[in-house]
């Protein structure tokens with residue numbers, strides 16, 4: 001990456017020093033951000049030294065420097081991926097024309113809305129995760145939580161940069177509002193459903209970083225195709241950070257499954273809960289819950305918003321260049337819809353089905369980790385396989401919102417659904433069990449909570465028992 005100025009107040013590679021007005025506006029937003037971080041960021045860990053990847057200097061390791069840092073002193077900055085020379089619009093009605101370096105007036109509202117929606121998820125996730133430090137299974141995991149948190153904070157900076165640079169006064173107002181909404185607050189909630197759901201423990205944290213951060217990956221891939229080049233460049237850089245978040249989720253679930261499998265082999269006829277680990281059916285329920293909530297984040301199956309975003313070049317498909325045809329006109333997408341109480345196959349104009357096209361890619365990608373969890377179980381000789389539920393199951397957005405559908409995807413009566421709900425989704429008793437299991441944090445280097453296996457390796461060549469967080 002080129003020309004990183006890291007010794008400024010706001011590290012950046014966008015020549016901020018040359019745009020005094022913008023620099024001043026962002027420097028004014030910075031203290032509000034820090035106030036928000038202190039109030040809503042990780043509770044109880046603002047003064048500890050954390051071994052984080054951060055931009056602290058412009059030496060050879062560049063921005064990917066690992067060192068101890070206190071979170072409020074983390075160098076949140078503005079980084080865009082390098083421009084693609086002569087980039088042209090890759091899809092929609094203006095295919096082949098030059099991309100935009102400024103916001104076209106007719107697309108201003110829609111673009112601002114997309115950027116605000118994206119930006120809103122970032123602080124929301126930090127708010128959702130703010131108490132998890134108090135119940136961490138190890139210092140290794142604690143450090144990973146904080147790495148995810150500071151990077152989500154940086155993603156907020158990325159969107160705020162766009163709002164301040166390209167949307168004038170209303171952009172600045174939106175940037176303020178991003179610090180005012182609160183996850184789960186009934187009066188001023190975060191914009192999207194999943195980002196208001198409570199995240200009470202580490203099983204939910206790993207499920208969230210596996211499933212919900214993966215929605216982030218696909219939404220960012222779609223925005224990386226945008227004709228608005230600054231949005232494309234900023235989301236391309238965010239994607240490099242997203243990979244770590246999903247790694248934390250995938251390996252976290254894998255380590256829980258590994259530990260449970262170990263106990264099941266030692267005590268084949270006992271309930272694993274008797275031995276202080278999470279039984280596989282409960283893990284499956286949390287998977288069902290966070291997966292269905294994350295599917296909602298793609299929006300309705302049939303969406304005129306999505307058609308408009310695609311037609312006008314604002315938001316494309318993930319990896320648009322892998323498609324042969326980029327107008328998506330005169331093309332159709334076959335999907336199951338509900339008609340007179342029955343599932344019927346219907347052809348939907350492709351542009352209106354773009355949310356579903358993106359969801360397809362997400363579903364396929366989500367399966368890959370599940371296959372790994374299942375491979376571990378097979379190799380351990382355990383007769384259990386995880387299964388992603390039908391994409392119609394437990395939906396609150398789109399064609400199947402509130403429709404009683406089984407995990408296999410069949411329509412049920414409400415009574416039949418109610419009767420089986422507790423077998424499919426976490427119950428209060430499940431929550432209580434996991435709460436109890438995770439009530440004691442583990443703050444000793446190298447030690448792991450009983451319910452999770454150690455990671456295969458540490459971070460940046462450090463051993464697993466490295467002091468990733470200095471507790472004193």
Ligand code: BYC
Nearest residue numbers: 121125192193212213216219296297298299300303305306
């Ligand atoms: N909850 O036409 P429709 C991440 C609303 S995650 C509540 O079907 P559209 C991250 C919708 O706004 C990635 N409301 O949807 C992960 C619309 O409202 P209006 C975040 C919802 O517009 C982990 C109405 O329902 N990025 O980065 O095609 C940690 C009908 O909507 C929901 C983005 O989302 C919901 N789940 O698509 C940290 C990218 N879904 O018009 C970070 C930007 C829909 O009736 N956003 N609605 O008032 C978008 O591209 C689109 O807004 C959506 C919705 C894909 C979300």
Ligand code: FE
Nearest residue numbers: 122152155216
């Ligand atoms: Fe993010």
Ligand code: FE
Nearest residue numbers: 213216242245
């Ligand atoms: Fe993320």
